[in-house]
Amino acid sequence: MKITNINIVVLFGLFFLGAFNAHAQRIEIDRLEREFRGSYSGRKAYELSQKMIQLDSTYYVGHFFEANYRYERASDKRGYEAAIKSLEKAVALLEKDFPRKLRRTTEIQAYIDSYQYQRKYAFLIYFLAKCYEYVDKPSQAIKVVRRLQNRDFVFNFGISPYSHISWIYLRNRMYSPEKYDFLKPNIEENLEIASRFADSIKTSDKHNQWFLNTYWPDFANDALLSYYHYKNIIYSHQIKLDSAEYFSEQLRRYDRLSHNNYGNLQFIQAKFTEAEDSYETARQNDDYIQKDIKEFDYMQSAIKIFQNDLPSAKSIVENSIKNLGNAPGFGWNNIALSRAYYYSGDLKKSKEFRDKAANFKEIHVGSTWGEVAYDRNTLLFKYLYHKKSISDITFRDKSYWYKPKKLYDISKHHFKQENAHLLLTSELSADPERFIGYYNLFASENNIFFDEIWELIKYFNSDYFIKIFKDKLQEDERERVHKYFNYFIAQFHLEDGDYDLAIKEFERVLEDDYLDETNEKLLIARIHEGLSKAYEEKENMVAANDNLMAFYMNFPQLLPYSDLKMKFNFKVANKTLTPEQEKIVEDLKDCNIEWVENDLNWPTLSINFTKNDKNQVIDYQVEVANDIKFEGNLDLANIEEHPGQLIAFRAFGIELE
Template sequence: MLQQIARYFAFFFFFLLAYAEQAQAQMIPVNHPRNQQKRYEIDAKRMGTDFNSNDALPRSREFIRTDSSYYVGWMYEGMYKVNHAADFLGYKNAILPLKKALDQLERDYTRQLRVRSADLMTYYPAYRFQMDYSIIAYNLMDCYNNVEQPQDAFNVIRKALRWNFQNEGFLQAYNYLAWTVHRNRFYTTAKFPFLRNSIVLNEQLANRYLDSAFRKIRIDKQLNAAFFPGYEDAARQGVYHYKAILYSYALNIDSAARYYNLMKETPIFSHNNYATFLAICGNFRQAEKEYEIASTQDAGDKRLQEWAYYSSILNIYKANPKKGIQDMKDMIKAVGSTPGFGWYNIALARCCAYYGDIGESERYIKKAEAFKEVHIGTTLGQSHYDFSINLVKLMNNIGRLQQIKFENRGWWYTPSDVAGVAEQSGSKYLLQYLIVNQFAMNPERDLVIYRLFSTESTVTWDEIWYLMRDFSTNFFTQRFQSELKDDQRKLIRKYFKLYIARLQMKKGNYKEAQQVLYDILNHERTDLEYEKLFVARTYGALAECAQKRKNTSEYNESLYSFYTNFPQLLPYSDLQPNLRLQVIGAADAKLVDRLKRCNINWVTSGKVLAPEVTLRFGSSGNKKTVTYYVLDRNGKEIVSRETYTYTKSEEAGLLLAYRLFNIDRKGSTEKK
């Protein structure tokens, strides 16, 4: 976000800065306080080298050799290091030259920094120094934030604010004061003196800073009107950007939408932020389109591309985790071990978990856990990162437990499986206990976790259930009933209802839960393409209610709908899937036997609604083959036709059991 705002103002002021330097070079000589001849020489050479270019480093060394007391050489060195930084150490190394440049600029050019004037000839000699100051201070602030030193970042902004520039250039001081407070809102004065002692008070403080930004823009307008046409409109757009962020976080939907509408059709409009806003309002279809635009808007930045991370979550909502897997692999390949690498591995691990490949999910989540992520240009921090990792680990732990039960329908008669279930259950409770303790210390749980959808949430709404499913049912029931009553987002209400139904089921109130679930299906608006995960979970809950109430026909109908919406979820549920089997050719008895030992109910009656599985056996040289596919009741393929060659029948039977649910687990069986 910071980079986007700065880039906008850089574009807006670039031609003015170039004109100012030309004017100074040709008409208005700078009165340097010392080493005038050397500084004139540096100024002349500076005209031919952009401080953002690769030549900035050799130029910086030349400038420092010529006059090490002149800020320009240190500025060029700092900017080069910022532009080439990709980790904690890189940004740390950029701080020293930037700080030195800022100190020298303040020491030697105090008079120019204090200039405020509506007279062009009075203002322009000072303009270059004020713009240089804003560039240096902005990047120094950014470096401090990137190495998690927000108090130092705040101090830089306050120092810049004291100069009261009429044109703030890169560093829109009040905006960044607001952003710095919002980014650290969950801390208190005890940790950082610039904060207040609660999230509510910190958000109020951030809003006051933005109100001050509006006031300063109005005051500066009188001075800037003559030679900065459009300055007021451009500066106000920056404030709108941060107002939209704060109101979105507070779920003040109308106000957030108002500020986003004020920014539309302007270069500052953040399609990424707007997409996230649409997503928390339940408009996933439009959110996906905005993330696609953001992918072109933010391309090339060395930081987390939020559009990519959150698009992977939308793919899960659409029951297409396979696309999310490929997209995240492409991102990881493109960025390497730069900021965002850890987040993409979390997203990849999550997609693998929803795809049913627990082994791959565990592999990628370990990579994320081992990576030292740098949280650049985002309000998402280490606490969000750790929480996301732990929830994926919990999902995988529960997935391992369910795998044992799925792969052997009589697991309780097998000592090794009983031991495995006990081990995974123990690990699950330990991990839940760890997460809940962290969760209890998280002051954002009311604003982010319980609301299921939030701009600061980095997990799916569905993952939250893995956390709370075994804890304090009465507390969570009351909590979600309160959210259902107070939340303004019409498209999100059904998610609270689903949680309330699930909690009623935990208490054994299956009739009450069933009524809530039917109310969801009959009265709530649902996008059947973009909310397949929600639909599947709703039918899964209905199937459980029907099972408990011994309503067989309703159970079969709900189970079928669960399968057709998101088949990968079924082997990891507590439900036994219904499938109907047709074998063509000479069956491999060992393969079929292994398949039937899995927790699948192979129905024979034509009256039972169930997907139709077809297996066609054959051979290819010395190897055996099996072609399989699954059809719905209308003859449409749910699982596409595939042929596998194999040598080990039992291994192939187990792999095939998962493939019937569209889960392609990594294994030794070879795809043809």
């Protein structure tokens, strides 16, 4: 077909009209953006993004709004994957249509014209890299960050490519090149690269310093402070305390100290009062708007367990869940609750929260805690649940050994316990970080604590570990942690039947100048438990009983699940009992407790059957040396079976439903 001059004019006109229309649509989109007031995470932002995309899907602004919305709202892998699609689209369109605006310029008027594009680009790159991290694609995250690095902007709006890459190497240090191709073969090399990138932060803005000082003085020290921050994290991980404290102090001078990280630095030195103060400050400074792992809640809950302040250990985490919901951190919070209920003696609740954690796909946001540690925690509390469930059965009925149903339940728990322990030990033996993490007992990346670490390694070669902990006593500068090394040495001697050596090491812990009777009740209780076992084996029953009583006074919730048997006096206030009440008393006395008479060396459990609104109630009280240790009541209206057993647990401060 022959193209005439008229056709050319028509075609040109149509092209011009289309271009004019597209230009008008972009002007309208820019107007909508300028007039937008509100949060990118709000529904209005999403609706506006869809309107913009409908007007012109080839313009970056609508995708920019949608990307921000999806990123802010994401709370799981699926959400971050959806955000990635929008972010990639927005970045690609911005790069395509505004290449000149995304070039480095030191001419102020040209920079003013480019400012909004460079700002948006920097934030899009940051969000995109974070999304790739959260969906376990750190290699992609590094590639994305390098796109910003290659632009070499005068100002990166607080987003440092070097700090981001340093963080990625630190977070993935334990993996191999087979998993992520950018990594080196071992942890030490990966940490060295992380440290080198952190060093580069300090010098990265030197060629921009005049512009920063002149036009953005509030951000002039950003590179230096970011350098301090990441070096602090790396040195804390390596337990290089003087260096970590130095960088913490530099951050404090500029009011940029992370109180969460500083709390962790104190925690790994067993300075629990200082750690708790820092965690409290971190909590007060956090509005819980950012959905990520709140390490300070998890860690302070552990300190409360060490103190035997179990209600606080639970409430801290419950409030965290209330504030965060099912956002990232939900799984870690459920692990912390599982731990708190485990030490409270409530196995049913501990299992409930452990199962929630195991069934939740955690996204490890804002923390170097990763999937390996998460899975190990859930497996650990599975193992501990089955182990303690055996003790639960034997405590409830000391005649369990001739009841087939209970023997079957014990064998079932034993089988599952052994399977879980086999998996744990095989994982631990293959973990390249076991030396800096678990064997140091307190380490910045270690969120399994000393009492649980003992359960992990107690069946390993005792000579091997005794040597490890003796060497640490000579080499480790953390004086407050030394008593924990002594404790582990004592426990291995006890396992080997070397009772004199065990007693010597246990006593050394009790004599330690740094032993904190407020913050270390769990350790003190375990020491007295070990001493009671050792003295009993040596047939020194006076010392064995003294330590058994000290074990009870420090952490009674542990005793029903121990190999030791507690002694109680027992009193019933009622002069006559109904057959139902006699059965309750019989069930109580069948529990694995040694009942004594009129022996004031032991606690006295008193009960009284009363009525409340026609419901039968058991009032109980535990008295030790004229002081009330526990008291309360048990309403039988909602108790289906074995209230006597529940009263027995109440004598140890364990309130089961």
